[in-house]
Amino acid sequence: MQFSKVSGKKNEHKVALYALSTCVWCKLTKQFLSDNNITYEFVDVDLLDQNDKTQAHQTITTKGGILSYPTIIVDDKTIITGFRKDKLKEALEI
Template sequence: MGATKVDGNDKGKVRIFTLSTCIWCKKTKEFLAQNNVAYEYVDMDKLDSEEKDAALAELKKWNEKCSMPTVVVNDSVCIVGFKEQEIREALSL
């Protein structure tokens, strides 16, 4: 799956499902970067058909609506939408 890694401090496994055109996704990425958090993201609109199917199947496990951004921390906490406070709590920022 076409995930892109962004370097930073290890705050656990942080994955975000995003769209390259979505402003809330951009804000989520910026927030993580500003806080120097290592994470990986998948821009769903940049994937080919096969990759997209796989990514959607994975996203659906966490978020039935398959909306972006969806932040998944340590394969246990899921935050739908750019909710700064919830992300802070999940990452102890």
């Protein structure tokens, strides 16, 4: 599964975003991360082939998440489902 990397000045946390290419909330999440200069990686799950989709779903559910988008995993432990500025600010210490 190939993630796209977006560089930012703040890279203290590892941020992985699982998104859908057509999802407004996913686009808002990407914009929020970029506006706050957060380095993050993202993958648009709906554009993946079936094997990579399965892998993405397993990664999310194994870490305790639900299959809802956007799903953000911070530092491989904190799962945020949906566009939640408050939770993102808390997890990313911004």
